[in-house]
Every structure is written in C-alpha cells, then in structure tokens.
Amino acid sequence: MGWEDVLPEEMSSRSDARRNRKRLLEAATHVLRAEPATATMQSIARRAALSQATAYRHFPSVEALVSAYHEDVITSLAEHGERSRKTGKELFEHQATRWVKLQNVHGPVIVRFWSQRGFLERLQSADVLTTLSGKAWDRALRGVLIELALPDALLSVARFLHNALFDPREIIDLTKTAGLPDEQVVRRLSDAFYGALRGWANSGA
Numbered sequence: 001m002g003w004e005d006v007l008p009e010e011m012s013s014r015s016d017a018r019r020n021r022k023r024l025l026e027a028a029t030h031v032l033r034a035e036p037a038t039a040t041m042q043s044i045a046r047r048a049a050l051s052q053a054t055a056y057r058h059f060p061s062v063e064a065l066v067s068a069y070h071e072d073v074i075t076s077l078a079e080h081g082e083r084s085r086k087t088g089k090e091l092f093e094h095q096a097t098r099w100v101k102l103q104n105v106h107g108p109v110i111v112r113f114w115s116q117r118g119f120l121e122r123l124q125s126a127d128v129l130t131t132l133s134g135k136a137w138d139r140a141l142r143g144v145l146i147e148l149a150l151p152d153a154l155l156s157v158a159r160f161l162h163n164a165l166f167d168p169r170e171i172i173d174l175t176k177t178a179g180l181p182d183e184q185v186v187r188r189l190s191d192a193f194y195g196a197l198r199g200w201a202n203s204g205a
Contacts, residue, residue: 021058023048025069032066032109041065066113070129073106078136088147089190092140096166096186103171104182111169119163123156137162148194150201161196165189 027048031039041062045055059065080098084091103110115122115129122130141158145151166189174185 017058020048020050020054021068023050024055024058024065025072028065028069029106029109032112063113066109067129069106070110070113071132073102073110074129074132074136077102078132081136081140088143089194092144092193093186093190095137095140096190097182099166100171100175100182100185103168104175107168107172111172114169119160123159133163134159144194144197148197150197154197154201157200158197161193161200165193165196 024044027044028039031044031047035043039062041055041059042052044062044065045052048055055065059068077095077098081091081095084094086094115127117125117127119130137159138155141155141162142152145154145158171185171189174180174189175182180188
C-alpha cells in the first residue's frame with residue numbers, strides 16, 4: 001500500500017500520534033530533571049497536556065519512555081556525525097563536542113536509568129542503545145585509530161574506552177561539579193582517550 005492509499009483520517013491519526021510522542025518526550029526533559037526520584041507517567045502526561053491513557057498508549061512505563069528518549073538523543077548524534085565531512089580526530093572531537101552539549105540538556109534524564117550492565121555485556125547482547133551508539137561513533141573511532149596508526153582490530157577496545165571516558169555521569173560531574181567549560185571537557189577527555197588507546201596498544205593486550 002502506497003501513501004496515496006492512506007485515508008486522510010488515517011494520516012491525521014498518524015500525525016497526531018507523532019506529535020503526542022514528541023510532546024511526551026519533551027515533557028520528560030522537564031519533569032525528570034525537576035523531580036528525578038518521583039516522576040511518574042501521570043506527571044509527565046500532565047506536563048505534556050495529554051491524558052494518562054494517551055501517555056500509556058505510547059509508553060508502558062517511565063522506563064520505556066526514557067529508553068525512547070535516550071534513543072532519540074543517540075540518533076540525533078548519529079545524524080550530526082553523518083552530516084559532517086570531517087575525519088579522524090577532527091570528526092571524533094566534533095562528535096564529542098556535540099555529546100557534551102547534549103548532556104547539558106539531556107544528561108540528567110539519561111543517567112536516571114543508566115544501565116547497570118557493563119558495556120561489553122551490552123555490546124555482546126546487541127543492546128539497542130549500544131548498537132545505536134555504534135552508528136553515532138564508529139566512523140569517528142575508526143578514524144582515530146587510523147590517525148594514531150593503530151589497527152582496526154582495536155575498534156572494540158576503542159568503543160570500550162570511549163564508553164568509560166565519555167560516560168554522561170562523568171561529563172555532568174566535570175561540567176557541573178568541577179565547573180569546567182565544555183571545550184575543556186572535550187579537550188581533556190579526548191586527550192585522555194587518545195592516551196588510553198595508545199597505552200592499551202602498547203601493553204600488547
């Protein structure tokens with residue numbers, strides 16, 4: 001069935017559904033930042049000016065809503081990288097700058113439901129968010145390996161080290177607690193990442 005076979009009321013219904021989903025995700029930003037320990041679907045629906053029943057039609061729980069929210073953030077980062085013609089470290093730092101800025105807005109929501117599983121376990125289980133993260137970062141990570149004259153076989157190591165260093169919780173700690181400007185956070189974490197990659201490679205592991 002092509003788009004020309006869709007009835008006008010069906011198209012309107014789909015448009016309403018997309019709009020309501022977006023409103024719920026935007027409401028989650030405000031509610032979860034304001035009341036991270038007590039936020040409910042009811043409070044998020046209220047902020048979105050939607051009924052609780054409508055909210056539950058889109059998301060069965062707050063956890064499911066935040067997972068979709070996180071997916072949207074990672075997808076926006078992937079699209080940011082795809083639009084860039086930069087390569088190597090320049091592309092990596094282009095993505096890192098965007099990632100740090102995203103944490104200033106979305107980090108408090110994301111970390112509330114940060115996975116308790118280790119990165120390698122999530123990678124091996126083809127976790128949705130970890131797979132999306134690969135789309136957002138792998139081109140940049142491969143470029144860094146090339147620029148550092150390291151083998152592509154270290155891509156999994158690069159993913160692991162990147163995940164550890166660019167954890168949203170640590171970025172928020174550096175920007176909010178330590179008070180570092182975004183550009184310093186990007187510079188220091190990027191240099192630490194390059195050093196960690198070289199150190200891992202030199203260790204022969």
